[in-house]
Amino acid sequence: METKKDKLDEITFRSEAVQDVLAEPPHWMFRWGSVIILVTLLMILLMSYFIKYPEFVPASIIVTSQNPPEKLEIRTDSRIEKILITDHQKVKKGQLLMVLQSTANYKDILQLKQIIDSISPHQLVSFPVDKISGFKLGELQGDYNNFAKAFQDEKLFTRLKPYAPENTATIQNISVNKSRIVTLKRQKAFELAKYELVRKNYQRAQQLLSQKAISTAEFENEKIKFLQAQQNLENIDISLAQTEEMIYNLNKTKSGTSINAEKDKINFASQTLQLLEQLRRSLRAWEQSYLVISSTDGIASFQQFWGENQFVKRGDPILSILPNHTQALIGRMFVAATNSGKIARGEKVLIKLDNYRYQEYGIVEGKVQNISFTPDDKGNYYVDVSLPKGLKTSYHKILPFDKELKGNAEIVTQDLRLIERFFYQIRKISRYQTE
Numbered sequence: 487m488e489t490k491k492d493k494l495d496e497i498t499f500r501s502e503a504v505q506d507v508l509a510e511p512p513h514w515m516f517r518w519g520s521v522i523i524l525v526t527l528l529m530i531l532l533m534s535y536f537i538k539y540p541e542f543v544p545a546s547i548i549v550t551s552q553n554p555p556e557k558l559e560i561r562t563d564s565r566i567e568k569i570l571i572t573d574h575q576k577v578k579k580g581q582l583l584m585v586l587q588s589t590a591n592y593k594d595i596l597q598l599k600q601i602i603d604s605i606s607p608h609q610l611v612s613f614p615v616d617k618i619s620g621f622k623l624g625e626l627q628g629d630y631n632n633f634a635k636a637f638q639d640e641k642l643f644t645r646l647k648p649y650a651p652e653n654t655a656t657i658q659n660i661s662v663n664k665s666r667i668v669t670l671k672r673q674k675a676f677e678l679a680k681y682e683l684v685r686k687n688y689q690r691a692q693q694l695l696s697q698k699a700i701s702t703a704e705f706e707n708e709k710i711k712f713l714q715a716q717q718n719l720e721n722i723d724i725s726l727a728q729t730e731e732m733i734y735n736l737n738k739t740k741s742g743t744s745i746n747a748e749k750d751k752i753n754f755a756s757q758t759l760q761l762l763e764q765l766r767r768s769l770r771a772w773e774q775s776y777l778v779i780s781s782t783d784g785i786a787s788f789q790q791f792w793g794e795n796q797f798v799k800r801g802d803p804i805l806s807i808l809p810n811h812t813q814a815l816i817g818r819m820f821v822a823a824t825n826s827g828k829i830a831r832g833e834k835v836l837i838k839l840d841n842y843r844y845q846e847y848g849i850v851e852g853k854v855q856n857i858s859f860t861p862d863d864k865g866n867y868y869v870d871v872s873l874p875k876g877l878k879t880s881y882h883k884i885l886p887f888d889k890e891l892k893g894n895a896e897i898v899t900q901d902l903r904l905i906e907r908f909f910y911q912i913r914k915i916s917r918y919q920t921e
Contacts, residue, residue, distance in 0.1 A: 542896040543829060545821040547837055547871065549850075549891040552814050556782055556807040560798045562586065562775040567795075573788045577780045577807060584778035584792075584804065590624025592776065598623065598630070599769050607759060611644075613637060629768045633761040640754035649747035656740040663733045667726060674722040681715040688712035784809040815887060817852050817871030819895055826867050828899035829857055835871050839885070839893035848879030854897060871895070 564586040571583050585592045598618060605613060615634050623630050691708035694700045773779070780786065784807040792804065817837065821829065835852040838844040856870040877885035885891075 540898045541825075541828070541900045542836075543821060543825045543899050544894060544896050545819045545869070547817045547819045547835075547893055547895040549815060549817050549837070549839070549873070549877075549887075549893070551809070551887070552816055553782075553809050553811075555809070555890060556780070556784070557803055558583075558778055558805050558807070560586070560800055560802045560804055563798070563800050564588065564776065565795050565797050566792060567592070569792060569794055571786055573786070575786055576810075577784065577786045579780060579783050581780045582777060583780055583786060586776040586778075586798070588624050588772070588776045590626060590772070590776075591622040594621035594623060595626065595769070595772060597621070598626075599773070602762070602766060602769065610637070610758065610762070611641070626765070626768050626772055629761070629765045633758070633765045636754070636758045636761045640758045643750065643754050647747075649743050649750075653740060653743045653747070656736050656743065660733055660736045660740070663729050663736065667729050667733070670722055670726045670729065674719065674726070677715070677719045677722055681719050684708075684712045684715040778804060780807055782807060782809050783811075815873045815876055816855075817873060817895065819869040819871060819897075820862070820864075820866040821857075821869050821897070823861060823865050823867065825899065826857075829854060829867075829869065829897055830899075831855065831857070834898040835895050836898065837871075837893055837895045839891050841891050841893070842879075842885055844879075847883050847885065848881030850877055850879055850885070851875060852895070869897070 566584060567587040568585040569583075570585070571577060571581075577583065582596075598621060601614065601618070615637060618630070618634075688708045688711070691700060691705045695702065695705040786805050786807050788805045789803045792798075798804065817835070819835075831854055833854045835854060837850040837852055839847075839850065850873065852871040852873045854869060855872040858868040861867050877887055877891075879885065
């Protein structure tokens with residue numbers, strides 16, 4: 487059991503230790519520590535107010551030009567018959583690059599197209615049907631045969647002029663009848679003079695009969711002569727009327743013949759032109775299906791290795807052509823609907839290209855130029871990005887543009903203070919706890 491003396495010694499010992507602590511002043515950290523902590527917290531709060539941290543909307547991006555590279559695809563299942571260029575070769579607009587196999591000889595097709603393009607409708611009469619008859623046209627043979635038949639029918643119609651004999655005969659009949667009218671009119675004049683003489687004799691016979699100077703038989707003879715002269719005159723009038731009617735009918739026939747001839751001529755010409763246009767359309771369709779043709783000046787690049795007689799499918803990308811003169815570079819982004827409402831024109835875009843690592847080459851800067859009003863079928867918005875500095879990076883390097891460049895981009899939508907972000911998180915947590 488602990489004695490009172492032991493307790494007294496312990497109290498004395500502890501009292502001496504306490505006295506030692508109280509006798510020596512505390513270190514400065516213990517005296518100013520709370521003040522330092524308070525000042526540090528105030529500085530952190532002050533810095534969080536002044537320091538702004540931007541908010542980003544990430545999305546993939548494709549950097550291209552306003553006249554982007556032309557991508558050519560196969561339009562029909564076939565085999566490659568002829569490759570007329572090499573990879574990365576300079577090509578001209580309209581240059582033939584590749585030919586796919588078909589039942590036609592592509593050289594004959596190209597020659598036919600050249601002939602058709604060089605002949606105007608007014609020069610169609612000189613179309614070389616005999617020359618083309620030996621061409622191997624394959625899928626176009628039916629359309630060409632229809633055109634050639636119509637062309638030859640028109641040419642035969644123009645050469646034979648089937649309505650010409652009928653028209654000539656009608657003109658001759660009109661001329662004969664006009665001459666007959668002249669003769670009848672002359673004969674009518676004679677008959678009219680004769681009629682006047684007979685009429686006077688008849689009138690004198692009437693007077694003599696009333697005076698009983700002549701017999702009734704003599705009077706009747708004069709009357710018969712008078713009636714015959716009158717009938718002859720009427721017959722000439724009838725002949726004149728009939729001849730004039732015949733001339734009218736002949737003129738009508740002549741007009742109808744001319745109309746029919748002109749109508750058939752127009753029909754033949756129209757049929758020929760229609761079938762020529764059909765042949766042109768078939769040529770264009772064949773050309774689009776079996777020929778690969780450049781539509782711009784530039785450098786052709788194969789999408790993969792291609793060889794003659796290699797099978798290709800419809801829709802396969804076969805090559806691309808980078809235009810010689812690229813216009814201003816632009817970026818195309820498809821941004822998800824999340825936070826897309828914060829995107830506005832003029833906001834900064836930070837672009838990191840896959841082709842050039844941003845740690846080594848730097849970041850390309852752009853600006854939001856336009857944003858679509860409505861999303862696409864996948865719910866993404868199209869954002870158009872301009873590149874005011876081109877492909878100059880943050881490391882002051884200018885990247886070459888020799889193909890489309892892909893990468894990731896971040897749209898800087900809003901600069902928020904750190905303290906605002908902190909309070910946003912607190913408010914978010916408190917809202918969740920309330921719910």
